[in-house]
Amino acid sequence: MESFLNENFGGVKAKNSSEEALRRWRKLCGVVKNPKRRFRFTANLSKRSEAEAMKRTNLEKLRVAVLVSKAALQFIQGIKLHSEYVVPEEVSAAGFEICADELGSIIEGHDFKKLNMHGGVDGIVDKLSTSVTHGLTTSGDNLKLRQQIYGINRFTEGKAKSFWAFVWEACQDTTLLILALCAFVSLTVGIVMEGWPKGAHDGLGIVASILLVVFVTATSDYRQSLQFKDLDSEKKKISIQVTRDAFRQKISIYDLLPGDVVHLAMGDQVPADGLFINGFSLLINESSLTGESEPVNVNSENPFLLSGTKVQDGSCKMLVTTVGMRTQWGKLMATLVKEEMMNPLQVKLNGVAAIIGNIGLFFAVVTFAVLSQGLLSKKYHQMSF
Numbered sequence: 001m002e003s004f005l006n007e008n009f010g011g012v013k014a015k016n017s018s019e020e021a022l023r024r025w026r027k028l029c030g031v032v033k034n035p036k037r038r039f040r041f042t043a044n045l046s047k048r049s050e051a052e053a054m055k056r057t058n059l060e061k062l063r064v065a066v067l068v069s070k071a072a073l074q075f076i077q078g079i080k081l082h083s084e085y086v087v088p089e090e091v092s093a094a095g096f097e098i099c100a101d102e103l104g105s106i107i108e109g110h111d112f113k114k115l116n117m118h119g120g121v122d123g124i125v126d127k128l129s130t131s132v133t134h135g136l137t138t139s140g141d142n143l144k145l146r147q148q149i150y151g152i153n154r155f156t157e158g159k160a161k162s163f164w165a166f167v168w169e170a171c172q173d174t175t176l177l178i179l180a181l182c183a184f185v186s187l188t189v190g191i192v193m194e195g196w197p198k199g200a201h202d203g204l205g206i207v208a209s210i211l212l213v214v215f216v217t218a219t220s221d222y223r224q225s226l227q228f229k230d231l232d233s234e235k236k237k238i239s240i241q242v243t244r245d246a247f248r249q250k251i252s253i254y255d256l257l258p259g260d261v262v263h264l265a266m267g268d269q270v271p272a273d274g275l276f277i278n279g280f281s282l283l284i285n286e287s288s289l290t291g292e293s294e295p296v297n298v299n300s301e302n303p304f305l306l307s308g309t310k311v312q313d314g315s316c317k318m319l320v321t322t323v324g325m326r327t328q329w330g331k332l333m334a335t336l337v338k339e340e341m342m343n344p345l346q347v348k349l350n351g352v353a354a355i356i357g358n359i360g361l362f363f364a365v366v367t368f369a370v371l372s373q374g375l376l377s378k379k380y381h382q383m384s385f
Contacts, residue, residue, distance in 0.1 A: 085102060085117075087099065090149065091149055094145045094148070094149050095129055095145070096127060096128060096129055096149060097126075097127035098118065098124065098127040098128065099149075100149065100150045100151065100258070100322065100326055101326075102114070103124070103150075103258065103273075103321040103322050104273070104321075104322045104326045104327075106118075106321070107273040107274075107275075107304055107306070107321055107322055107327075107328070108328060110302075110304050115275075115303075121275050121276070121277060121300075121303060121319060124275060124319065124321065125259075125319060128258055128259040128319075128321075129259065130259035130260075130261070130319075131261075132261060132277055132317070132319070133243075133246070134243065134245070134246040135242060135243035135244045135245065135246065135259075135260060135261040136244050136245075136257065136259050136260055136261075137244070137245055138244055138245055139245075143257060146257040146258060146259065147257065150257060150258040150322075150323060151323055151324045151325070151326065152254065152257075152323065152324055153253060153254055153255070153256040153257070153271065153272055153323035153324050154254055154324055155324065155325060155329075155330050155333050156325055156330075156333075156334070160225070160229065161222075161225060163218060163219075163222045166217075166218040166219075166221045166222045166225075167214060167215065167218040169218075169221070170213075170214045170215075170217040170218045170221070171214055173217075173357075174357065175357045175360070175361065176210055176213060176214065178361070179206055179209070179210050180207075180210055182206060183203045183204075183206035183207045183210065184203070186202045186203035186206060187199075187200055187203030187204070187207075188203075190202055190203055237252065238252070238253045238269070238271070239251065239252055239253070240252075240253050240256070240262055240263075240268070240271050241262065241263040242256070242260050242261060242262050242263065243260075243261040243263070243317075244260070248263065253271040253272075256271055256272050256320055256323055257320065257323065258320050258321055258322065258323060259319070259320065260319075260320040261277065261317055261318070261319060261320075262274065262317070262318045262319075262320060263315070263316075263317055263318075264279075264282075264311050264315060264316050264317075264318055265311065265315045266311050266312070266313055266314065266315065267310070267311060268310070268311045269308070269309070269310050269311075270284070270305050270306060270307055270308065270309045270310070270311070270318070271307065271320075272307050272320045272321075272322060272323045272327055273304075273305065273306055273307050273320075273321055273322035273323075273326075273327045273328060274305045274318045274319050274320045274321050274322070275303045275304065275305065275318065275319045275321055276298050276299060276300065276302075276303035276304075276305060276316055276318060276319075277316070277317040277318060277319050278300075278316065278317050279299075279314060279315050279316025279317060280314055280315065280316075281313055281314035282297070282298045282299065282311065282313070282314035282315065282316045283295040283296070283297060283298075283311070283312040283313040283314055284296045284297075284298050284305065284306075284309050284310070284311060284312065285309060285310045285311075285312045286306065286309045288308050288309060288310070288329075289306055289308055289309060289328060289329065289332065295312045295313070298316070305318055306327070306328045306329070307322075307327035307328055307329035307330070308327075308328070308329035308332070
């Protein structure tokens with residue numbers, strides 16, 4: 001019996017049995033009463049093959065539709081890339097064949113299609129009227145034209161605070177506001193009780209103290225802001241190696257223009273957005289922009305260099321394409337809050353001042369409570385007698 005079952009129904013398993021084995025098993029069990037009830041929770045074998053055939057047909061149709069859609073998109077994008085870009089008149093009049101916005105879109109989107117449409121890195125070099133070996137030419141009005149078309153390599157800075165802005169900030173101190181309220185009460189009570197000017201001495205003394213504290217604090221903060229501004233401007237005076245007029249020379253990063261050929265080495269900061277020309281073992285740390293700690297390998301297959309990043313290893317020659325607020329670093333700076341952040345020393349000093357103010361306020365409240373209690377007790381004893 002066991003051999004008979006194994007021979008005829010050995011293919012029947014608890015799961016994933018073949019369709020033929022299931023048919024033989026159901027045919028054998030067809031003698032039971034009400035076979036429909038027996039197999040009501042199992043698959044419909046008569047329709048399984050139809051479902052499989054329909055599934056294969058649908059998958060094939062879906063594959064064809066995806067391929068057709070992909071080909072159509074590539075065709076449309078190819079037409080757009082070749083037909084939509086038109087060189088602006090002012091750019092072509094200046095002797096260039098590509099505008100700043102087009103260069104910015106290539107770098108921002110890491111757009112290989114646009115880059116290849118313009119002829120790759122060599123094509124961008126030609127359209128910027130520069131040379132990989134000789135760099136920019138400084139003769140005539142070449143540099144001024146580039147500045148007019150592509151801008152300068154400077155970032156928009158927030159307007160410096162005036163002295164009166166620091167005076168207004170100093171007036172917002174909680175302790176000074178409490179003293180101002182006390183001065184008002186003292187002036188009102190003194191003038192009512194003792195008349196002018198004898199009753200106003202105490203109140204005017206408090207007002208003079210408040211003004212002295214406000215102007216001393218504002219003057220100190222204003223001078224400190226000027227010193228930090230000078231230090232920041234000194235810190236930003238960075239020189240970079242470029243090739244101009246076929247000579248390698250040092251210039252300020254603020255003088256960089258699209259078309260400059262920059263020489264980058266390990267430890268240098270990328271001064272503007274650009275494209276990799278040649279080099280070896282170039283690793284770029286993009287954590288300042290993306291937050292990613294892993295360095296990015298930049299080469300001819302991935303030629304995009306972003307402003308604000310740092311060269312972690314290797315060296316290269318770079319073609320500057322975008323400068324100033326059109327760079328990725330410039331766009332990031334534009335989105336940041338324009339309010340000036342306090343330095344760590346200011347934070348600590350403000351914390352110490354807040355603690356001292358709270359302690360003084362506590363003792364002032366205690367002193368007021370004790371004096372009030374003594375005054376009330378004295379009045380009570382006088383009324384008793």
